[in-house]
Structure formats: C-alpha cells, structure tokens
Amino acid sequence: MRQHDVMFNVLELPCGVALKNRIAKSAMPNSLGDGTGHPTSEQNRLYQRWADGGLAISIIGEVQATSNCAEKPGNLVLDANADMSKFRELAALGASNNTQLWLQLGHAGALAYAPISNPKGPSALDLPDLWCKAMTQDEINQVPLEFARTAKLAQQAGFGGVQIHAAHGFLLSQFLSPLFNKRSDEYGGSVANRMRLLRASIEATRAAVGPHFPIAVKLNSSDQLEGGFSEDEALEVVAALDGTSVDIIDISGGTYFPGAKSASDSAGRGPYFIGFAKRARLVTSKPLMLTGGFKTRAQAKEAVQSGAVDVVGLARALVLEPALPHLWMKNQTADPVFPRFSDAPEGGITAWYTTRLTEIGADKETDDVGDLEQTISAYETRDSIRTEIWSGHFGSSAV
Secondary structure, eight states, X not given: OOTTOGGGSOEEOTTXXXXXXXXXXXXXOOOOSOSSSOOOHHHHHHHHHHHHTTOSEEXXXXXXXXXXXXXXXXXXXXXXXXXXXXXXXXXXXXXXXXXXXXXXXXXXXXXXXXXXXXXXXXXXXXXXXEEEEEOOHHHHHHHHHHHHHHHHHHHHHTOOEEEEEEOBTSHHHHHHOTTTOOOOSTTSSSHHHHTHHHHHHHHHHHHHHOTTSOEEEEEESOOOSTTSOOHHHHHHHHHHHTTSSOSEEEEEOOXXXXXXXXXXXXXXXXXXXXXXXXXXXXXXXXXXXXXXXXXXXXXHHHHHHTTSOSEEEESHHHHHOTTHHHHHHTTSOSOOOXXXXXXXXXXXXXXXHHHHHHHHHTTOOOOOOOOHHHHHHHHHHHHHHHHHHHHHHHGGGGO
C-alpha cells in the first residue's frame, strides 16, 4: 500500500465509529430477498464477498419497515414479525473483515410496487404511468416511528448502522420536491417545511439507537426534473443536516419517476455530482459521501484528496469486481473493465447488473453480456414469482 493514498486513511464518524478506509458500496436495489422479506443465501454470500473485498461500508438498499410500501417484491422487510435469526446471519457475514454493514431505511411512497402495495405520497398523483393517493397526517406521523423501529431492530441484529433514504424519488425525496409535494400544511411549501419529515425521521431514529450508532442520509443534489428539487434547495437541506446527529451525508441525484432521465444520461464523464459536493462542503462539516459515476481509481482518489468528499460510493464498479478495494490497496489493478452494450433495450443494462449480483452471490459470475432481452425476461419472471410469494406471505397487510 502506498502511504500517501488517502483512500485508505481511517475516517472517524461523529458518533465515534471508525471506518477503515474511504470506499463504500452504495445502496442499490438487488431484488435478492426471498419474497417474504428475508435474505437469501445468495444475498448473504454477496455481502460476504463485498466485505472480504475490502470495503469500509456496505449498504443494503431499500430495506422496508413494513410490507405496505415496498419498491420491489425482492426487498427485505425488517419488522416485529421478521425472523431475526436470518437477519443476524446476514449481518455477521456482511460485517466480516471489519466492514460496516448498514441497512438503508426505505419507503417507496408513490413509487411503491403496485402489485403488492397501495402507493401513497405527499400529494395525490394521476399521471399516465404514475398514480398514488395523498398520505394522511396519521400516515405521515408513522413514518419516523417505523424507521426508528427498524433501525433499532437492525442494531439488535448486529448491523453496523443505517441510512435514511431521501433520494431518487422515493418517499422522503418526494416530500422534498416541490414538483411532487403540493401540500398546504406544515409539510409543504417552504424547503424548511418540505424537509420536516426527514428531520423527524432522523430525530426518531437517533432516539431509538442512541448516540454511538451511525446514521447516514442519502440526499439528491437535485431530482433533475424541471420544477423539481433544485441544487440550491438541496444546499439548504445540507446546511440544516449540519445541525443534526447525522454521521454521513451521501450525495446522489436523479429519480426513478417514469420518463425521468437517469443520472448517467445527463452527466458527463467522471463523478456525476462532484460539483455539488464541492458546494456542499462549504455549508457542512459533516462527512460527505459521493455516489454516482466513479469508474476509475484516479477519479476516486482525486475526489477524496481534493477534500470535496470523505467517502466515495461505488455501485456498478463493485458489481464488476467485488474485491476492487483490496486490489486497489495492493496495487494489483487500476480500474474495473465496464462491459460494452450495443443497442441495449430499455431496462436491459440494469437487468444485467442486477442479474450479475445473483451470480456473484452464487460464486458463478461471468463477463458474458449475453442476450439482454432474455435477461430482462428472466428478471421480470423472478419479480412475478416473488410477487406471488409476497402476497401469500403478507396477505392484505401489504395493501
């Protein structure tokens, strides 16, 4: 290891937890739950391999507090009815090699998967590809309590921390966006009002887990939609988070709303949101993590060395090479080799990366791109099977 490589410096979080380096596996949906909200053997092995590969933090995307508002039928559900032994096994395997394994506290809101949910958001929507009801005051009040309960269960199961998801168009991101939040009560209007639910979720979660358990927030730099959550508004939220008990602010961007551009479509080469991260650094002393667009070691090192961010969040790079941090530390490889997709059908690239996660969890990954149409079909078939399992397991409680 080269001593001057800042990516392998220890980082102490405000809560007192020390990260062994500056490389994180960002939260990403993997659809590896078994359909009853529990982890599978493939999911356990996937996170074990990432831990063995040298990560400081690994974050499991979209872990639900209830079965009512899941993004996909492959999401995990950690509530009072969960089999804690299965979560403890995942927590132990994914925390090997001194890795911090965190759960992302998810609530899909208006983007909840309709076959197993009753989508609800801050305001009612009736669009060609998106429909939801508006949440009642009582339903809003429940969100921080549910996040707090799941965070406490995560702590009891042996997970190292949690991340509150306020990005990518899911519920808290919907509340932050004036495009989707048309409320006229204390949760709508000004940025201060629109971030009220996020702040309440942080406070409730901190009260549940105590002062020494890491809490991160994933925040959009903008939702990249006209009339939506802007960078200036995001900076106001970052400045407000500076006064909370949050340990890391994870910066990302974009939404999964139908028709919205992906971050990779609207950004240039390199880290997508590095410009915003540099602005955010001026308004907060909290550790900053940046997710999106890191493809080379040089990009990751420069982001940390410049002081713009403290942690780099990798996703697809770690799907291509699960041991990338270890290889970087040993100077055994420079960069992952990204596959080339020609004339990829819509959803095909995402389906390929998601399928590769299953292959890694089975120790059977290959570099073959294959037929993306067949990959999409297999991915959709798996969702259909798990939708039936979910509905049978959770029954009417899911809607």
